[in-house]
Amino acid sequence: MSIDLTSNISVIGFLLGYLAGAIPFGLLLTRAFGLGDIRQTGSGNIGATNVLRTGNKGVAAATLLADMAKGAIPVFIGSKYGPETAMLAGLGAFLGHLFPIWLKFKGGKGVATYIGVLIGFYWPFALFFCGIWMVTTLVFRISSLSALIAAACLPLIAATTGQKTLVFVIMVMSLLVFIKHKDNIERLMRGEETKIGSEG
Numbered sequence: 085m086s087i088d089l090t091s092n093i094s095v096i097g098f099l100l101g102y103l104a105g106a107i108p109f110g111l112l113l114t115r116a117f118g119l120g121d122i123r124q125t126g127s128g129n130i131g132a133t134n135v136l137r138t139g140n141k142g143v144a145a146a147t148l149l150a151d152m153a154k155g156a157i158p159v160f161i162g163s164k165y166g167p168e169t170a171m172l173a174g175l176g177a178f179l180g181h182l183f184p185i186w187l188k189f190k191g192g193k194g195v196a197t198y199i200g201v202l203i204g205f206y207w208p209f210a211l212f213f214c215g216i217w218m219v220t221t222l223v224f225r226i227s228s229l230s231a232l233i234a235a236a237c238l239p240l241i242a243a244t245t246g247q248k249t250l251v252f253v254i255m256v257m258s259l260l261v262f263i264k265h266k267d268n269i270e271r272l273m274r275g276e277e278t279k280i281g282s283e284g
Contacts, residue, residue, distance in 0.1 A: 094169045101158035101173035105180025105197060108187055109150035110135050113143050131192035133227060151181065151192070152200035159204025171253050174201040178257050182264060193264040195231045198257055202238070205250065212241050225279040228268035235261040 110130035114122040119138045122130055126137035132148035155177045162173030181197040183189040202210040213234045220230040235258040242254045262269070271277040 093165045094172050097158070097162040097165065097169040097173040098176040101162065101176030102180040104154045104158050105177035105182075106184035106186055106191070107150075107154055107180075108184055108191070109154070110147045110192065111187070113147055113150070114138060114140075117143050119143065129192055130187070132196055148196050151196035152203065154181065155197035155200025155202075156204040157200075159201055163204070168249075170204065171249060174204055175253050175256065177201060178260070182260060193231075194257070194261050195235075198235070198261060201257065202254075205254075206245075209238065209241065209254075213238055221280065225281065226272070226277050227280055228265055228277060229272055232262060232265055232269070 108130050110122050110132065114120065114125075114135055117140065119125075119135075119140060122128075122135055122138070126134045128134070132144050132151060135147045136144035138144070155174065158173035158177045159170050162170035178194060178197050178201055180191075182191045182194050184191045199210050199213055202213055216234040216237050217230040220233045221227060224230065239251055239255045239258055242251045245251070268277060
């Protein structure tokens with residue numbers, strides 16, 4: 085199976101997915117709850133991990149769920165028009181979160197939205213991702229490392245389905261997760277990445 089980029093439905097699915105993914109829930113929720121501009125806090129990232137640095141666990145949890153939902157919902161809707169549209173809608177949502185037009189293309193690192201897209205594609209993939217993340221977090225206590233390991237494993241897990249297009253889309257998302265975690269990777273290599281439960 086290959087994605088037909090000439091299909092109007094597929095293109096519309098990609099664009100609508102992008103617009104959904106580009107909604108900066110972390111920024112909107114922190115402002116709504118009087119926590120200021122999340123871009124001025126911690127790493128400056130709009131994702132749930134940085135929202136947690138405000139000290140408000142409820143808003144961080146809401147951001148996590150919202151970022152997952154904006155990945156899953158476009159895939160669910162796109163699936164009504166075929167697997168090609170679903171995959172493009174999911175990829176669009178993921179790209180929207182990473183590069184939102186409303187924030188001059190400076191978005192999050194994509195982990196929560198990646199999980200949401202996986203839920204839409206095939207929910208056991210999301211369980212694999214979260215399971216790998218949890219195990220590696222228990223061992224190393226470094227969230228970014230756990231996310232990177234999970235993202236590296238997912239294309240291999242997806243390959244067991246034999247669906248080349250699905251594997252390709254997941255590979256693209258995993259590659260982008262690594263690119264967006266460039267600073268984290270550099271800190272990991274220097275042994276300076278922050279561990280869960282520690283200060284800094």
